[in-house]
Amino acid sequence: MQNLKILWLREDLRTEDNDAFINIAKNTEKFTVFYAYDELKFKFRSAQRWWLYKSLQKLEDKLSNAGISFKIFNSDPLTAIKVLAKKYTINQLYFNKHYEPKEKNTEIEIEKYLEKNQIEVKKYNGNLLQSPFDVKKKDGTPFQVFTPYWRNAEEQYIKKFNFSKKIPRFKGKKIINDNKKILEEIIKPKKKWYQKFEKYWQVGEDQAKLLLKKFINNSISNYSTNRDIPSNEGTSKLSPYLAFGEISVQYIFDECYKISKKNIGFRKYINEIGWREFAHHLLNHFPQMENGNLRKQFDNFKWVKDEKKLTKWKMGKTGYPIVDAGMRELYETGWMHNRVRMITASFLVKHLRINWIEGEKHFRDSLLDFNMPNNIAGWQWVAGCGADAAPYFRIFNPILQGEKFDSEGIYVKKWVKELNNIPKKFIHKPWELPKDIANKINFNLDRDYINPIVNHEEARQMALKAFADLKK
Numbered sequence: 001m002q003n004l005k006i007l008w009l010r011e012d013l014r015t016e017d018n019d020a021f022i023n024i025a026k027n028t029e030k031f032t033v034f035y036a037y038d039e040l041k042f043k044f045r046s047a048q049r050w051w052l053y054k055s056l057q058k059l060e061d062k063l064s065n066a067g068i069s070f071k072i073f074n075s076d077p078l079t080a081i082k083v084l085a086k087k088y089t090i091n092q093l094y095f096n097k098h099y100e101p102k103e104k105n106t107e108i109e110i111e112k113y114l115e116k117n118q119i120e121v122k123k124y125n126g127n128l129l130q131s132p133f134d135v136k137k138k139d140g141t142p143f144q145v146f147t148p149y150w151r152n153a154e155e156q157y158i159k160k161f162n163f164s165k166k167i168p169r170f171k172g173k174k175i176i177n178d179n180k181k182i183l184e185e186i187i188k189p190k191k192k193w194y195q196k197f198e199k200y201w202q203v204g205e206d207q208a209k210l211l212l213k214k215f216i217n218n219s220i221s222n223y224s225t226n227r228d229i230p231s232n233e234g235t236s237k238l239s240p241y242l243a244f245g246e247i248s249v250q251y252i253f254d255e256c257y258k259i260s261k262k263n264i265g266f267r268k269y270i271n272e273i274g275w276r277e278f279a280h281h282l283l284n285h286f287p288q289m290e291n292g293n294l295r296k297q298f299d300n301f302k303w304v305k306d307e308k309k310l311t312k313w314k315m316g317k318t319g320y321p322i323v324d325a326g327m328r329e330l331y332e333t334g335w336m337h338n339r340v341r342m343i344t345a346s347f348l349v350k351h352l353r354i355n356w357i358e359g360e361k362h363f364r365d366s367l368l369d370f371n372m373p374n375n376i377a378g379w380q381w382v383a384g385c386g387a388d389a390a391p392y393f394r395i396f397n398p399i400l401q402g403e404k405f406d407s408e409g410i411y412v413k414k415w416v417k418e419l420n421n422i423p424k425k426f427i428h429k430p431w432e433l434p435k436d437i438a439n440k441i442n443f444n445l446d447r448d449y450i451n452p453i454v455n456h457e458e459a460r461q462m463a464l465k466a467f468a469d470l471k472k
């Protein structure tokens, strides 16, 4: 049997700036790369199956051209390793560590097997600037507040910062890696829903680097103001690429640090990268967050069970234009602007008082950029039950939020077409449209749009009371 080194890829689907990849390529010319498609993992991540399918296709092309063997398995990773071990004498396994509780457990399980079978393991840092366990308060406990966390984490990272662009040199001749069957029959989602995403996204590491370059050249300097306006293309839209590891966060950080004029836009952007690190820090130190509230007093909160309203929220039929626009943007593109994620999430947990877990599940299934730590931390921040979270009395007013961040109604009109003729004064509160104007533009709220499913002021008062009771 042949001696073989193998590389296990997960959410690090890139060839460049990938430490595990660089090191295996440095040590041997002949190695096998594998990906284990675990159906369970993607069962409730429908949108991401589309991205994964595309991403694996791109990677297969790249690896085939470079003469690297690439196998996609329809199993959990340990089973895949066992299958490879039956065929070859594996002497080394390379992988990038993945800082999520379930992934870490899988790594432990795999390492046990490797040790028993005398297979050497080579592990690297793959999807974060640094390990969540490297950043601690002076007393050794984990941070729970973002600002001091990031001050320390960023300073610490910069001190040992030795990132350099890493592009492996492949010498092999083109080969055929035939994963077509598994890609087409197992991974490619069956529903037609995903086809729309083709219009909005180009998957793959080359595109990720192009987007970053464009963002740094054109948008980062105005990021601090533009990032809050959902109708502007003011953010980097790198989140799905980061979720699948098509771009390295260290590369992003490094490229941003090269900017000579480090204005507030640069600072804000780097801080957002910091929020991503912080979410991973939290989930690694408090893994119980994955299944419930970080703040235990929220376990007693009396959430409302209302399937009808939950469905209306999911479908973008709440009658609040900015909420509906956000939910429709999500359904149409697999992505939603951050400001609108906060508004729609707040609407679900505060106006409807529906458990944030329901919202988290829906986002998980619909977002192309779903990332467990970011999604969990985002939802718990909005609900007020997480670390450094929004206080319970902060209830986003969907009308004022709309008027402030979409003052011309451009975003709402893009996604809620039935409001196209509403004058901007009423675009975020069409129920206040005076009768004479409504008649003139032939608009009837019940017929053409939706009567709000809750009254904002009443819902706000009820939420304030319910959340205040919790504090007692």
Ligand SMILES: Cc1cc2nc3c(=O)[nH]c(=O)nc-3n(C[C@H](O)[C@H](O)[C@H](O)COP(=O)(O)OP(=O)(O)OC[C@H]3O[C@@H](n4cnc5c(N)ncnc54)[C@H](O)[C@@H]3O)c2cc1C
Residues within 6 Å of the ligand: 227, 235, 236, 237, 238, 239, 240, 242, 243, 272, 273, 275, 276, 277, 279, 336, 337, 338, 339, 341, 342, 345, 363, 367, 369, 370, 371, 372, 374, 375, 376, 378, 379, 382
């Ligand atoms: C309820 C809720 C759920 C969320 N779920 C996810 C999720 O599943 N996956 C996800 O990547 N982000 C999530 N976010 C965070 C944020 O909305 C997205 O990261 C951002 O909108 C992605 O767009 P972008 O790449 O253009 O961001 P940019 O503004 O360009 O930011 C660059 C990168 O920084 C990181 N980032 C930005 N904002 C945040 C944040 N608030 N928290 C953590 N990291 C951040 C992301 O990796 C992002 O790609 C959620 C936020 C909320 C309020």
